[in-house]
Amino acid sequence: MTMRRRVVFGLTGAVFLRPALAGDAEMAAAIQRFTDGATPVGGRVHLDIAPLVENGNAVPVTIRVDSAMSAAEHVQQIALFNQLNPQPDVAIFKLSPGLGRAEVSTRIRLATSQQLVALARFSDGSFGMQRVDVIVTLAACVE
């Protein structure tokens, strides 16, 4: 076998032996379902997560949205999606003006280094978004 063939076989193996994970298309579809086709704008949503994650089994995240949280103008929903876990959904938070502050925290699993997207649905029907890339050194058990 020539060197060149070996390289080609090696590359094909690398492409097809990846575990079954969601991808960009699944995440884009999940975002599309959440926003119902509307285009989210950046700026008001803040996704706080460590850029370098040592343990993917429990990663603290906080999502904060700039909003007065009044009856007239508030955040209705906050959603978190991921790119490369087996499923794109992480959690959807439903808020009400009585909370007074649009800030939620939880702990999530990350199967590998990937991109996370936080979205907010405002009471006027518009959407905000922030994308964050994280590097995971110890992945959460998927298999």
Place this chain on the structure above:
Amino acid sequence: MARTLITMPSKARRGELIEIRCLIGHVMETGYRRSDDGQLMPRDLIRAFRCEYGGAVVFSVELHAAVAANPLIAFWLRAADSGPLRFTWEGDRGFAQTEVLDLRVT
């Protein structure tokens, strides 16, 4: 009954913002892992959480497999009137648990 730990002040001034942190002991089994004998371990997740205050659901969450085991949910609440806060978790295999804590508003 799973163990729960809810951290919040027992009293607050009217209009004050309080942070509420809710922990519950639960495996949150994803359905993707295999046991030592190679069998897929069945999915066992908490699917929903909600907090009721003043006769209405003020906050709720839809959880998926990517939420870590022993899920933590933290949020803020504006103290309006004295009364109970009802926290409810619901999940697979008929999992349901409710905790009630009182908030005194001065």
